[in-house]
Amino acid sequence: MTQLDIAKNGVLTNELIRCAEIEEIEVDKLRRLVAEGVVVIPKNKLHNVKKPVAIGSGLSVKVNANIGTSVGYSSIQEEIEKLKVALDAGADTVMVLSTWGNLSEMRRVLVKESYVPVGSVPIYDSAVKAFNEKKNVVDFSESDFIDMVLQHAEDGVDFMTIHVGITKGVLEKSKNSKRIMKIVSRGGAIIAGWMIKNNKENPFYKNFDEILKIAKEYDITLSLGDGMRPGALVDATDVQQLEELFYMQELVEKAYAEGVQVMLEGPGHVPLNEIEMNVKLMKKIGLGRPIFLLGPLPTDRGMGHDHIVSAIGGALAGYYGCDFLCYVTPAEHIGLPDVSEVREGVIASKIAATVADVARGLPKALRLEKQMAIARRNFDWTEMFKLAIDGEKSKKKYEAMNYTDEGCSMCGPFCAIKVTRDYMEDKTQCTTK
Amino acid sequence: MTQLDIAKNGVLTNELIRCAEIEEIEVDKLRRLVAEGVVVIPKNKLHNVKKPVAIGSGLSVKVNANIGTSVGYSSIQEEIEKLKVALDAGADTVMVLSTWGNLSEMRRVLVKESYVPVGSVPIYDSAVKAFNEKKNVVDFSESDFIDMVLQHAEDGVDFMTIHVGITKGVLEKSKNSKRIMKIVSRGGAIIAGWMIKNNKENPFYKNFDEILKIAKEYDITLSLGDGMRPGALVDATDVQQLEELFYMQELVEKAYAEGVQVMLEGPGHVPLNEIEMNVKLMKKIGLGRPIFLLGPLPTDRGMGHDHIVSAIGGALAGYYGCDFLCYVTPAEHIGLPDVSEVREGVIASKIAATVADVARGLPKALRLEKQMAIARRNFDWTEMFKLAIDGEKSKKKYEAMNYTDEGCSMCGPFCAIKVTRDYMEDKTQCTTK
Numbered sequence: 001m002t003q004l005d006i007a008k009n010g011v012l013t014n015e016l017i018r019c020a021e022i023e024e025i026e027v028d029k030l031r032r033l034v035a036e037g038v039v040v041i042p043k044n045k046l047h048n049v050k051k052p053v054a055i056g057s058g059l060s061v062k063v064n065a066n067i068g069t070s071v072g073y074s075s076i077q078e079e080i081e082k083l084k085v086a087l088d089a090g091a092d093t094v095m096v097l098s099t100w101g102n103l104s105e106m107r108r109v110l111v112k113e114s115y116v117p118v119g120s121v122p123i124y125d126s127a128v129k130a131f132n133e134k135k136n137v138v139d140f141s142e143s144d145f146i147d148m149v150l151q152h153a154e155d156g157v158d159f160m161t162i163h164v165g166i167t168k169g170v171l172e173k174s175k176n177s178k179r180i181m182k183i184v185s186r187g188g189a190i191i192a193g194w195m196i197k198n199n200k201e202n203p204f205y206k207n208f209d210e211i212l213k214i215a216k217e218y219d220i221t222l223s224l225g226d227g228m229r230p231g232a233l234v235d236a237t238d239v240q241q242l243e244e245l246f247y248m249q250e251l252v253e254k255a256y257a258e259g260v261q262v263m264l265e266g267p268g269h270v271p272l273n274e275i276e277m278n279v280k281l282m283k284k285i286g287l288g289r290p291i292f293l294l295g296p297l298p299t300d301r302g303m304g305h306d307h308i309v310s311a312i313g314g315a316l317a318g319y320y321g322c323d324f325l326c327y328v329t330p331a332e333h334i335g336l337p338d339v340s341e342v343r344e345g346v347i348a349s350k351i352a353a354t355v356a357d358v359a360r361g362l363p364k365a366l367r368l369e370k371q372m373a374i375a376r377r378n379f380d381w382t383e384m385f386k387l388a389i390d391g392e393k394s395k396k397k398y399e400a401m402n403y404t405d406e407g408c409s410m411c412g413p414f415c416a417i418k419v420t421r422d423y424m425e426d427k428t429q430c431t432t433k
Numbered sequence: 434m435t436q437l438d439i440a441k442n443g444v445l446t447n448e449l450i451r452c453a454e455i456e457e458i459e460v461d462k463l464r465r466l467v468a469e470g471v472v473v474i475p476k477n478k479l480h481n482v483k484k485p486v487a488i489g490s491g492l493s494v495k496v497n498a499n500i501g502t503s504v505g506y507s508s509i510q511e512e513i514e515k516l517k518v519a520l521d522a523g524a525d526t527v528m529v530l531s532t533w534g535n536l537s538e539m540r541r542v543l544v545k546e547s548y549v550p551v552g553s554v555p556i557y558d559s560a561v562k563a564f565n566e567k568k569n570v571v572d573f574s575e576s577d578f579i580d581m582v583l584q585h586a587e588d589g590v591d592f593m594t595i596h597v598g599i600t601k602g603v604l605e606k607s608k609n610s611k612r613i614m615k616i617v618s619r620g621g622a623i624i625a626g627w628m629i630k631n632n633k634e635n636p637f638y639k640n641f642d643e644i645l646k647i648a649k650e651y652d653i654t655l656s657l658g659d660g661m662r663p664g665a666l667v668d669a670t671d672v673q674q675l676e677e678l679f680y681m682q683e684l685v686e687k688a689y690a691e692g693v694q695v696m697l698e699g700p701g702h703v704p705l706n707e708i709e710m711n712v713k714l715m716k717k718i719g720l721g722r723p724i725f726l727l728g729p730l731p732t733d734r735g736m737g738h739d740h741i742v743s744a745i746g747g748a749l750a751g752y753y754g755c756d757f758l759c760y761v762t763p764a765e766h767i768g769l770p771d772v773s774e775v776r777e778g779v780i781a782s783k784i785a786a787t788v789a790d791v792a793r794g795l796p797k798a799l800r801l802e803k804q805m806a807i808a809r810r811n812f813d814w815t816e817m818f819k820l821a822i823d824g825e826k827s828k829k830k831y832e833a834m835n836y837t838d839e840g841c842s843m844c845g846p847f848c849a850i851k852v853t854r855d856y857m858e859d860k861t862q863c864t865t866k
Contacts, residue, residue: 273792298792303818305780308784312745335843397764397768410503419625420625
């Protein structure tokens with residue numbers, strides 16, 4: 001039985017109990033949210049997830065980090081390093097998106113190394129296999145679609161992106177579209193290419209029942225991928241994007257009936273003024289299922305700093321109800337991120353998630369903000385570094401300044417907190433709790 | 434006559450004509466906005482501002498970078514370097530906030546070096562003078578307040594922060610406040626300390642007419658400082674902050690009657706869900722005057738990455754009508770920023786300003802986004818780096834990857850744009866304009 005089935009039956013799993021503790025939410029309330037399908041707990045039966053994560057309505061916003069090899073880069077050591085850095089920086093999940101080297105073996109190693117849920121995109125493997133056999137990247141068979149899903153399930157992956165909404169109908173509509181960038185989803189483009197070349201329906205859509213069987217057996221959470229997500233700001237929120245989304249509703253219902261956990265993936269490149277609408281529409285059409293956004297990026301001109309661009313969009317999306325942010329690194333749109341860029345990406349997304357949690361008034365988030373204010377008021381640097389999202393970096397900078405007086409080198413003797421304390425307050429430590 | 438007086442008289446200044454070109458706005462429309470006081474063009478008569486800037490309603494969001502020395506750090510060479518880096522990165526103005534070394538001399542050098550408007554906070558000089566004379570930082574006379582404003586005007590400063598709203602009434606109310614951090618504004622704390630120690634009204638408030646005379650003579654734009662801005666997220670949008678704001682309205686009216694340009698400064702630390710309210714309230718009470726925000730920071734836990742935190746808040750504030758963003762560097766709350774942190778701060782704020790301009794639908798901002806989409810679609814890296822807010826960094830990363838095929842090292846042969854082009858599009862260059 002899946003986490004969803006068990007919750008429907010009123011039983012508490014170890015993962016559910018642990019997640020309720022982390023979220024500071026009453027355990028039966030969390031069970032009900034899982035039973036309703038509006039919260040998922042991704043966990044493959046074969047994967048020992050030591051730090052489970054609950055994603056969805058009413059919970060803190062979660063962060064996913066993408067790692068994985070690419071053409072010419074396939075060091076498993078470097079991927080393990082990326083995994084460690086991402087987890088240390090606070091990633092709640094990782095997706096292994098390798099397209100170079102021994103994919104299955106690397107996946108198994110990373111699943112074993114990861115104490116958080118691991119995601120993947122099975123269709124990549126088919127394209128890589130075709131490419132390695134010197135064929136076009138869309139030259140593989142219909143059964144490969146299903147085989148790859150099963151392979152990933154056996155490798156222990158906890159959630160998988162299945163680009164199930166790119167149907168013939170959606171592609172037909174997109175033919176005469178005014179989009180500047182027709183498809184920017186790697187998986188989406190491969191499936192669309194396969195469909196056009198073979199003149200066949202999307203096998204994930206056609207064989208969705210079979211996918212559900214595998215997902216049910218291993219308790220894979222399906223992440224319904226948005227192959228048609230806009231890839232440029234000027235293409236945002238167009239008919240193709242929405243057509244694909246509309247196909248999701250029946251799939252959400254089918255999965256729920258089978259006891260399979262699902263979430264919905266979303267854009268992408270979205271102007272700030274359209275983020276609220278996008279999130280609310282996804283929640284509405286997706287029947288309240290958890291939403292997993294890549295970004296969103298509210299400008300295309302932030303190359304080299306897309307972690308910042310994505311933090312802006314992610315914070316606002318989280319505030320409006322997005323549950324799960326896929327990080328974006330400074331290397332996005334330029335090349336494969338290195339280890340330090342993975343770290344920067346996770347930190348930026350954690351900041352966005354924190355901003356959203358605070359804005360949504362989550363008690364835990366507000367308590368941490370108050371503790372930080374008190375630490376700053378008391379010049380308690382140790383406590384500040386403990387409460388900071390990235391205490392490591394801020395401590396390093398502070399120590400490098402070698403400023404020994406109270407306060408810091410920014411204001412020196414003119415520190416507002418010191419001046420205020422001297423003239424407006426008693427001089428005891430602030431103990432407000 | 435000031436830019437405001439001249440605009441009221443229906444005459445076009447060179448600065449106004451140049452700003453209209455930059456903003457791509459009809460010149461007489463811009464003149465009317467200046468004449469109404471809802472747009473300012475800061476320019477001291479003594480400063481040759483080669484790149485003037487118009488700030489306010491209907492225009493693109495502007496970015497200010499703070500530079501300046503602090504205790505133990507007073508290299509004019511390093512400050513000139515910070516100025517250059519800030520301008521290269523796209524800062525629209527700089528504020529010189531030095532508190533160490535020969536302040537007036539340094540200011541004059543930086544004003545001369547700067548082709549954009551320069552701002553300052555005159556009250557710092559009084560505190561620094563007192564400190565250097567081994568007195569308490571609030572030990573100076575009432576006339577020093579006015580003298581320092583005159584000194585800064587003669588040094589060629591284009592806009593000045595005057596913490597005029599911290600009145601006795603506001604301080605009285607703040608006595609029993611529940612704020613964790615009573616005052617975090619450096620200038621605000623010094624003035625409040627002075628007022629309490631001397632049991633006198635705020636000299637800027639009491640002698641506002643005299644300040645206006647100086648401002649009128651040199652055409653200084655007054656930036657009405659928010660000494661009571663909240664300095665911790667949990668202190669945001671409280672009565673003290675709003676009381677001070679409410680005092681601004683009469684001052685805005687007085688300044689307008691005298692032909693003096695003004696803008697309003699604002700917080701600070703504000704949760705994401707209160708940014709819209711803060712901006713709209715400031716616009717309403719401030720009679721539509723330009724708004725200049727420090728941040729805002731929607732979490733206090735981003736230490737070491739407060740440029741990202743501030744980009745989140747600034748983008749949303751800009752979307753809701755904030756006109757002018759004061760940058761925040763990664764060093765904020767830790768120490769004085771170095772040259773590279775100044776650069777990072779400006780870039781993050783420029784990203785926020787760009788996101789806001791796009792969300793507000795400014796035609797120029799949308800045109801650049803479209804050009805970027807086309808460049809990406811065509812794999813035109815030269816054009817991408819030209820359109821990027823930080824082309825320098827993205828070019829460096831791209832070249833370091835040494836990836837020679839079309840696309841980039843992220844997706845390699847599985848690049849969605851390539852796959853889409855092979856199966857869904859004709860293979861010619863995209864020329865949509």
